[in-house]
Amino acid sequence: MMNAFFVNIFVNVIKNRRAHWVMACVLSFMLNQLVMTAAAATLSNIHVNSGPSKTIVTLEFVGGYPDYRFFPLHSPERVVVDIRQASKISGLPMRLSDQNLVKLVRSSQSPDAHHQRVVLELAHKATTISTVKHVGNKSQVVMTLKANGAGINSSVSNKHISQSESKYLLTNNAPMTGKEIERRTVVIAIDAGHGGQDPGAIGQRGLREKNVTNSVARKLEALLRNDPMFTPVLTRNGDYFVSVAGRSEVARKHKANMLVSIHADAAPNHSARGASVWVLSNRRANSELGNWLEQHEKQSELLGGAGNALANGTDPYLSQAVLDLQFGHSQRVGYDVAMQVLNQLSKIGSLHKRTPEHASLGVLRSPDIPSILVETGFISNLSEEGLLGSNQYQEKLAQAIHLGLRHYFLANPLQAEPR
Structure with a gap:
């Protein structure tokens, strides 16, 4: 729906201005708001701490606030991560043990010219939760994947399981610039x-x-x-x-x-x-x-x-x-x-x-x-x-x-x- 903020400005100003002049101003302001896009951070590193029933994937960004979305796909099981970034992600795929929940981290065809796509290939169905942490001009997107059916104490039991931990450096990804907006x-x-x-x-x-x-x-x-x-x-x-x-x-x-x-x-x-x-x-x-x-x-x-x-x-x-x-x-x-x-x-x-x-x-x-x-x-x-x-x-x-x-x-x- 139209934001009441814009309409209130419109109504308040018309009391002292000609309607057509106000309409032009409001239209211009609304157009600027609608076409504004946020410059997002650039993916620089991927850390994977993987076990059979729980995996933590950390995406490290530089240059601002990470703009990303993720969603699951099935048959086979995957988690798709779309990152707002013009430059291509180099250095993938990252292969992990087939005994882990996340078996492979790879790039895929981008949904459009403004985004890059990373795919996490899974051994079986999982639930994914993500959080964002900020330190200076760097940010981390921490994605926690739990195998469906894994108990709430799986993080404790995983300490006794031999885990594979991987770190991958992604190169040639220069930060983008621009004004950050909230979504x-x-x-x-x-x-x-x-x-x-x-x-x-x-x-x-x-x-x-x-x-x-x-x-x-x-x-x-x-x-x-x-x-x-x-x-x-x-x-x-x-x-x-x-x-x-x-x-x-x-x-x-x-x-x-x-x-x-x-x-x-x-x-x-x-x-x-x-x-x-x-x-x-x-x-x-x-x-x-x-x-x-x-x-x-x-x-x-x-x-x-x-x-x-x-x-x-x-x-x-x-x-x-x-x-x-x-x-x-x-x-x-x-x-x-x-x-x-x-x-x-x-x-x-x-x-x-x-x-x-x-x-x-x-x-x-x-x-x-x-x-x-x-x-x-x-x-x-x-x-x-x-x-x-x-x-x-x-x-x-x-x-x-x-x-x-x-x-x-x-x-x-x-x-x-x-x-």
Whole structure:
């Protein structure tokens, strides 16, 4: 949502300035805030203290604050670490004993031009926690990996196990420069379509859409919960019905930055196949904008305290201009996220549409919250019904959505709230 900080500045200043001059200033300031990027530190060393059930990986950085994110991948088990750094990481791979939890530390294909990727290959599933320590202009990211099922006292028992300790020096990684900014956790509202007495579409073998969407939503929620970049929120956490308006209200209550609605498609033509992603149509956005302008409480809900000032003001065009800014931004974010998700979905299966489709679907009715609707495939297609009912394919769908979200918000991080 638009930060109330910017809107309050706007409302306070317009009392003594011409509206169009203020609009230009505010737009300029907001644009500068949106395009600011942080210069991150550069990875210089990796230490690995590894045992069979617990491993501590220490990433040493120089030149500022480390900008990194990590997430797990399965089959085989890995932890992927994306580091904001333009220069390539040299000197990897680092091989460890196969008896250790971490078997290999290697580089991988970068997600974009601004990041480098390090992959920790694991012997089996593990839970990862990271902390950051600062000493002067140096920083350490300490990642603690515990094998799933390892007890809380594993750190004690590991003292009696022969461990391998490795240190690796990475060269030719000059520090980057720039202004450091804080990042906010991205709140993602995950909406499992249908539910309860509403089964959604039903496949030829009897697979119900509501069960597919709930399963994929839970898998996506687990992935996001284990990714420090995100805070996931489910609009429904079981087999019950939630109204379209209720789904949006759950997202707004938790101050969601993005809403992802999960569905399965159906068509009379049983040969139709492939995934697609839908975004809010301009017609629906304009209709909802009109509704918000007519309801003062909705303006306040969207814009905070500044919403009251706008709603009670004498210039309706000013209110429309400010809301237009927010709604236009939400549409652009939704479209860009949809493109990222489609790119990931194309890697695991066929696409019905290669670009986002625009629709007036009810769950996309909140233009203050960027939103997408993911059609995971055609449940009416016999082969895709089999895929959609597969636990393995559902996991792939969840991973594709997760990676699409992650790639977008890595490139477009949320700004920290002003203090």
